[in-house]
Amino acid sequence: MKSLKRIARIAGLGYLFIFITGFFANFFVLEGLVADGDAAATFDNIGSNLMQFRRGIFSFLIMVIADVLLAWPLYLLLRPVNRHLSLLSAWLRLVNGAIFGVALANLFGVLLLFSGAPYLEAFEPSELHARTQFLLDTFNYTWLIGLVFFGLHLSVLGYLVFRSGYIPKVLGPLLILAALGYLTDSFAHFLLPNYADYQAVFEMMVIIPGVIGEFSLTIWLLVKGVQRAALS
Secondary structure, three states: OHHHHHHHHHHHHHHHHHHHHHHHHHHHHHHHHOOOOOHHHHHHHHHHOHHHHHHHHHHHHHHHHHHHHHHHHHHHHHOOOOHHHHHHHHHHHHHHHHHHHHHHHHHHHHHHOOOOOHHHHHOOHHHHHHHHHHHHHHHHHHHHHHHHHHHHHHHHHHHHHHHHOOOOOOHHHHHHHHHHHHHHHHHHHHHOOOHHHHHHHHHHHHHHHHHHHHHHHHHHHHHOOOOHHHHO
8 A cells, every 4th residue: 555655656746747847848938939930030039049948958858758757657556457558558658758759859950050050051041940940840740649649548547547446536537538639639730731720729628638637637646646445
């Protein structure tokens, strides 16, 4: 019992760390620097705030490390429910982390465009603007591929939580709803040529269930850990 509660607290801390670093990198850094539909303005924003951009990359890097490491305590926590499904859930999370690591290389590519290297003199300003936007878009689309695997991970995780008996059952469906939000948004990006017309709707489908489901699980793991009565 004490071992399982300790594992739950470690998983909760890992999830909280991911929330903080991911929220900062995505919403305080990228969202603040990227000007939608204006590659020149985005290039100027990044160039004027290079240290902020570097902090965002560093936060993303820490986030993905924590994300990969979190697969282990989550596996241990839910292994008593179903060892094979718990292992599948862990592998899906690891695949998402690996793909996000590949995506992150594009942000380092953006940094190279501001390095002042002699070979950059061969590019016109408009070319630098276009390459910056291309790398940012490639980062986003590669991340979306990873989120497909993350959505599958959450669906398995939600099922395991629901069946566990030592984590509140209500958290299971909430995680599955979050999984459907990630999957719907990712496939909509790939399949809808007019995705931008419905972007706000799809983003809410990701943010609301994701925050409610994953953050509720995080708080429960940190505060309660596991239910003693179910394990006694």
